Amino acid sequence: MAASVALALVLGLSFLASAQAPAITVLSREGRKPLPVTSINSQDYVAVDDINTVFATTSREDRLAGGLTITARGRSIVLTENQNVVSVAGRLVTLPAPPLRRDSRWLVPADFLSRALSPALDLRLDLRRAARLLVVGDLRVPRVVARIDAGATNVAVTFEITPNTETRVTSQQGRLIVQFDADALDLSIPLVPPQAFLTGIAPGDSPSTVAIALGPRYALHRVTTSQADAASGRLTIELLASTTDAIPVPAPSTAPDTRLVIPTQGPSTGLRTVVIDPGHGGDELGTQGAKGTLEKEITLAVARRLRTLIESRLGLKVFLTRDDDRTMSLDERSAFANSRRADVFLSIHANYAVRPALKGAEVYYLTVERADEEARRKAGDNSASLPALGGGNRAIELILWETAQARYLEQSASLAGFVEQALRPRIEMSPRAVQQAPFRVLVGANMPAALVEIGYLSNAEQEAQLTTAAYQEQVAQSLLDALIKFREFLEH
Numbered sequence: 001m002a003a004s005v006a007l008a009l010v011l012g013l014s015f016l017a018s019a020q021a022p023a024i025t026v027l028s029r030e031g032r033k034p035l036p037v038t039s040i041n042s043q044d045y046v047a048v049d050d051i052n053t054v055f056a057t058t059s060r061e062d063r064l065a066g067g068l069t070i071t072a073r074g075r076s077i078v079l080t081e082n083q084n085v086v087s088v089a090g091r092l093v094t095l096p097a098p099p100l101r102r103d104s105r106w107l108v109p110a111d112f113l114s115r116a117l118s119p120a121l122d123l124r125l126d127l128r129r130a131a132r133l134l135v136v137g138d139l140r141v142p143r144v145v146a147r148i149d150a151g152a153t154n155v156a157v158t159f160e161i162t163p164n165t166e167t168r169v170t171s172q173q174g175r176l177i178v179q180f181d182a183d184a185l186d187l188s189i190p191l192v193p194p195q196a197f198l199t200g201i202a203p204g205d206s207p208s209t210v211a212i213a214l215g216p217r218y219a220l221h222r223v224t225t226s227q228a229d230a231a232s233g234r235l236t237i238e239l240l241a242s243t244t245d246a247i248p249v250p251a252p253s254t255a256p257d258t259r260l261v262i263p264t265q266g267p268s269t270g271l272r273t274v275v276i277d278p279g280h281g282g283d284e285l286g287t288q289g290a291k292g293t294l295e296k297e298i299t300l301a302v303a304r305r306l307r308t309l310i311e312s313r314l315g316l317k318v319f320l321t322r323d324d325d326r327t328m329s330l331d332e333r334s335a336f337a338n339s340r341r342a343d344v345f346l347s348i349h350a351n352y353a354v355r356p357a358l359k360g361a362e363v364y365y366l367t368v369e370r371a372d373e374e375a376r377r378k379a380g381d382n383s384a385s386l387p388a389l390g391g392g393n394r395a396i397e398l399i400l401w402e403t404a405q406a407r408y409l410e411q412s413a414s415l416a417g418f419v420e421q422a423l424r425p426r427i428e429m430s431p432r433a434v435q436q437a438p439f440r441v442l443v444g445a446n447m448p449a450a451l452v453e454i455g456y457l458s459n460a461e462q463e464a465q466l467t468t469a470a471y472q473e474q475v476a477q478s479l480l481d482a483l484i485k486f487r488e489f490l491e492h
């Protein structure tokens with residue numbers, strides 16, 4: 001900026017660098033109209049002739065006075081050449097640069113639209129500079145900024161939406177369509193190089209939609225919404241290769257976070273304390289069925305039924321990671337189980353797939369993938385002295401939080417097997433009933449742990465089943481049976 005001003009001064013303002021710039025799109029109830037823009041010394045200018053065409057205003061030049069009068073709804077805007085103060089119905093308004101007269105056309109800075117024309121027309125004119133939009137009147141045009149975070153086994157597409165706006169995500173022939181409850185979008189999309197999960201993001205077929213073109217690795221997606229701050233909302237669409245709750249396990253860090261280092265408790269030898277983890281909650285809805293059934297509600301209902309059964313039949317201590325509708329991070333959930341010194345951790349979820357035919361329950365335990373070897377190595381060789389109660393020091397073995405589950409993989413595999421065997425006679429199982437997956441919520445669990453997807457909310461029949469007390473009770477009974485089997489297994 002400073003350089004161009006200096007140059008203009010040197011040349012006595014006689015030479016002004018100008019160039020054609022992308023037009024501003026005028027968005028109104030009547031539709032979209034382009035307003036051509038000329039860039040002069042890095043300032044966007046629009047021609048008064050074009051303003052007259054778009055806004056039905058008129059103008060009259062007074063060559064003698066070097067001025068121009070624009071009439072808008074009977075109000076006058078008076079411009080003077082090379083003066084950046086204009087009069088709007090007798091009130092003075094400052095522009096960031098003066099009006100210019102070039103080749104017998106009058107040009108005004110783009111800010112003229114919101115600062116001078118808007119009060120003259122008594123009409124809201126909201127200039128969105130970055131998006132080159134002029135929003136007319138009360139149109140709802142939220143600012144939507146898209147971001148892509150690629151992981152090893154998933155990709156998250158996040159939209160920050162200001163002001164917060166309702167959204168709906170639907171699948172349609174290889175694309176996910178995000179529909180915003182708006183008239184148009186002030187959209188900012190990063191350039192996406194084609195990749196395994198998605199091949200592009202672009203404005204959709206209607207002005208209030210965005211289309212995500214899906215890639216070959218995409219199998220299903222998970223949608224979460226949350227409040228980003230007081231004014232903005234956030235929509236995250238995770239594109240996944242396999243199950244809805246698979247989230248990549250980070251490689252063990254070289255500089256362990258000491259808050260996440262936990263004392264080991266050694267392999268379980270008995271079953272005294274059970275932690276049940278109802279998936280999702282609060283802002284994090286989990287998946288959602290077509291009839292509106294929310295995963296977070298189903299998981300809590302089943303967890304409560306299971307707690308009642310365990311307490312009454314087995315007399316064990318049972319803790320739920322959440323016993324109400326609250327948001328809780330995955331790491332907090334396993335930390336909760338560790339702090340209760342649980343002997344077993346069961347995370348309960350409901351599944352979602354794009355293909356509505358998919359149904360049946362699935363049981364998972366952790367796969368550590370390429371972090372496996374490192375995790376097993378680290379799981380064994382950390383020790384430290386900690387101050388003990390009553391004074392002195394006590395040598396204890398420490399393990400990294402993120403490798404906690406690695407030492408229980410064999411017991412967890414047995415647990416998952418017992419859960420599958422108990423569920424099978426009672427409810428429909430998926431063809432792939434027991435699987436290993438990189439579930440974040442299991443990573444830090446310092447005890448045998450498994451995750452159960454108790455059915456598909458994307459399947460209409462299963463959505464109806466999942467809401468019934470009978471189905472929920474069958475699931476809870478099965479999990480109780482599995483825990484009884486697992487207790488016998490630990491004791492022998």
Ligand SMILES: [Zn+2]
Nearest residue numbers: 245279286349
């Ligand atoms: Zn889930």
